[in-house]
Amino acid sequence: MFDGRVVRALGTMSGTSLDGVDAAVIATDGEVIHGFGATAYRAYTPAEHGVLRAHLGRWPADGCKVAQAIVETAHAEVMAGFTGIDLIGFHGQTLAHDPANRRTHQCGDGAVLAARLGLPVAWDFRTADVAAGGQGAPLAPFFHFALAKWIGATAPLAMLNLGGVGNLTWIDPAQDRPEDDGALLAFDTGPANAPMNDLMQARRGEPQDADGAIAATGRAEMQIVDAFLADPYFAMPAPKSLDRGAFADLSDAVQGLADADALATLLEAVVQSTALALAVCPRPPERLLVTGGGRKNRALMRRLQAVLPCAVAPVESAGLDGDMIEAQAFGYLAVRVARGLPISAPMTTGVASPLRGGQLAMSPHNRPI
Structure with a gap:
């Protein structure tokens, strides 16, 4: 499908921070980036956030119809505002992730959105990788490789995404393709915003520590951080991935601390786990580019x-x-799914060989929205 021509793809993402749906247009043939287009954001309401949060850790058999309806409705609403789109990339909402047992759950049905919006929808990006023994995450590294080419990078660099969970992509832009040996190394670094946001919500009824202002006034309890870094996860070879609920012991450990000290401790855990991640890169990166909500936390930066x-x-x-x-x-990956190109590789998810993934749901109407 699309036969290598440049496609206007609309990608969407609803991350583990559960704040809302990001939507963005990208022009690409699934290999080279040709440009970027309009963007939009649709926040989850407090009630919707509460439902999704209550469903974390649930699998389809546990009953997720209410959460699924919220995810599909929110995505349809934000995507309906775009025009001139050829293809949609729909990630869904991750509720549970258990690659050790070869299962992962991204809530939402791409076929429902294809019928509702009248466009083909690439979705279910992670299942094939997990079923083949991969981690199913992270999946953005192939796009990070294309971004390195887009910005004209010539030396190895790294991209750190600080969402609910942190993940790192090390990139050698001298390679030709993301699936080539030595092009990428990617893995989850540890927790990022999720523990800090959860603490703020529980203690102050606020979604986050804006700018890290409270954490900046606190003192990190390094005994807690050191105990956190002793977790076996950090000694595991990459690639590797995490569920949002991993490291619950870290959140439990700061419960007896004052707000500022607890936040400072959680923040330091992010910093030190990132330092460990950089230490296992094939070569030191020239620079680290930070994306995700964590880059707005001035104390963390x-x-x-x-x-x-x-x-x-x-x-x-x-x-x-x-x-x-x-x-x-996920707009970029949607085009790769439609073209039958790989979206993961041994050094991004640990799968045995470069792997195609995702499903493509065709609309009965195939009309632009």
């Missing part, structure tokens, strides 16, 4: 810049949109 052995900057420093990279990624 200051600590990363102070601790890490390379230049650290938000992706905006390279002319990219840090709010929309994940959504753009």
